[in-house]
Amino acid sequence: xxxxxxxxxxxxxxxxxxxxxxxxxxxxxxxxxxxxxxxxxxxxxxxxxxxxxxxxxxxxxxxxxxxxxxxxxxxxxxxxxxxxxxxxxxxxxxxxxxxxxxxxxxxxxxxxxxxxxxxxxxxxxxxxxxxxxxxxxxxxxxxxxxxxxxxxxxxxxxxxxxxxxxxxxxxxxxxxxxxxx
Amino acid sequence: xxxxxxxxxxxxxxxxxxxxxxxxxxxxxxxxxxxxxxxxxxxxxxxxxxxxxxxxxxxxxxxxxxxxxxxxxxxxxxxxxxxxxxxxxxxxxxxxxxxxxxxxxxxxxxxxxxxxxxxxxxxxxxxxxxxxxxxxxxxxxxxxxxxxxxxxxxxxxxxxxxxxxxxxxxxxxxxxxxxxxxxxxxxxxxxxxxxxxxxxxxxxx
Numbered sequence: 347x348x349x350x351x352x353x354x355x356x357x358x359x360x361x362x363x364x365x366x367x368x369x370x371x372x373x374x375x376x377x378x379x380x381x382x383x384x385x386x387x388x389x390x391x392x393x394x395x396x397x398x399x400x401x402x403x404x405x406x407x408x409x410x411x412x413x414x415x416x417x418x419x420x421x422x423x424x425x426x427x428x429x430x431x432x433x434x435x436x437x438x439x440x441x442x443x444x445x446x447x448x449x450x451x452x453x454x455x456x457x458x459x460x461x462x463x464x465x466x467x468x469x470x471x472x473x474x475x476x477x478x479x480x481x482x483x484x485x486x487x488x489x490x491x492x493x494x495x496x497x498x499x500x501x502x503x504x505x506x507x508x509x510x511x512x513x514x515x516x517x518x519x520x521x522x523x524x525x526x527x
Numbered sequence: 528x529x530x531x532x533x534x535x536x537x538x539x540x541x542x543x544x545x546x547x548x549x550x551x552x553x554x555x556x557x558x559x560x561x562x563x564x565x566x567x568x569x570x571x572x573x574x575x576x577x578x579x580x581x582x583x584x585x586x587x588x589x590x591x592x593x594x595x596x597x598x599x600x601x602x603x604x605x606x607x608x609x610x611x612x613x614x615x616x617x618x619x620x621x622x623x624x625x626x627x628x629x630x631x632x633x634x635x636x637x638x639x640x641x642x643x644x645x646x647x648x649x650x651x652x653x654x655x656x657x658x659x660x661x662x663x664x665x666x667x668x669x670x671x672x673x674x675x676x677x678x679x680x681x682x683x684x685x686x687x688x689x690x691x692x693x694x695x696x697x698x699x700x701x702x703x704x705x706x707x708x709x710x711x712x713x714x715x716x717x718x719x720x721x722x723x724x725x726x727x728x729x730x731x732x
Binding site: 352357370405416445450451504 | 545592596601602644646657
C-alpha cells in the first residue's frame, strides 16, 4: 500500500467519523432531552402514565427553555409497554389543548377545546390502532414512550382555584392490551 | 513499529473526526443558529411557517434543544423579535414601547426571555402580557387597557412592577416571543405588513 493511499483511507475514515458523529448527535439530542423530561415528569407524578399537575404560576429556575408563562400544564410521561393510556376529563373554557409528543420530541397530535363539542376530552394513546367507543379519539404513538402536555390558560392567580378543580377532574388510566377503552 | 504508528495516527484522525462531528452538530443547534434559521420576517418580527420545526431531523433537534414542546401552527404561531424596529439588539435593561393594531386571534401574549431562553425573574412575578390580562384588568383607566379596549396594542416592556400593560425584564440581551393562539387569516386585516407591531426603544440603560 502506498503512503498516499494509506493517507487517503485515514482521511476518509476521519471524515466518515465526523459525518457519522454529527448525524448521531442530531438524531440523539431530541431523544436524550425527551428521555430526561420523561423521567422528570414520571418522577414528579410518582410513575409513568400518571398526571402531574403544575399548580403555581411562579417561575421555576432551570427547566426547559422558552417556557410558556401563560399556561399551567398537566404533563403525563407515557409508557405503552403495559397497554394504552386513556385520558378523560373536562376541557378548560378560557383555553385548553392536549398535545402528544413522541420520544423523538415530534408533536404527533394536538387538539383544543373548540374542536371538542362536548366540553369533555376522551383520548386513547396506543402503540397500534385500537378499538374505541364513538367519542374516543385514538392517537397511535410511533414510540413506546413520550409525553402528553395539557395546557390550560392561566392569565393570573385569580383563575387558579377553578383551574385546580378542573385539573383534579381529569383521569389517566392504563387500558391493558386486549381490553377496550 | 511503522504499523503501530500508522494505526495510532488513524485512530487519532478518527477521534478528531468524531469530535469535530459532535462540535459541528452542537454548533448547528445553538440559540443563535436556531434564531438565524427563522425564515420569515416582518419589521422586527420573525417566524416559521408550515410547522418547519418538525420538518426534518435537524429542525426537530433544534426545537428540542431550544424551545421544546411547541404546538403546531394551527394552534399557535410564534413571532420572535431579537431587535427593535431600528435594528438594534433588544436589551433587558432598556425600555421599549410596542405599538400596533390588535391581532385577530383567540388570544395573544408577549413574553421576554434572556439570551439563554429563560424568563426574567421579577418581584411582581409577571412574565407575560396578554389579551386575557388586559381584558380582565382591574384598572380600566390604564393607558394599555384603554388602548386594548379601542382595538390597539400599546405595551411597555422593561418596566419594573405590575402595572397593566407593562412587563418587567432584567439585564443583558433579550428576545421577545409574541404567541398568537388560533390565529385568523389575515391576522392584521388591512395592514401594510404581515406583523405591523413596532418596537420602539424609549431609553438607554
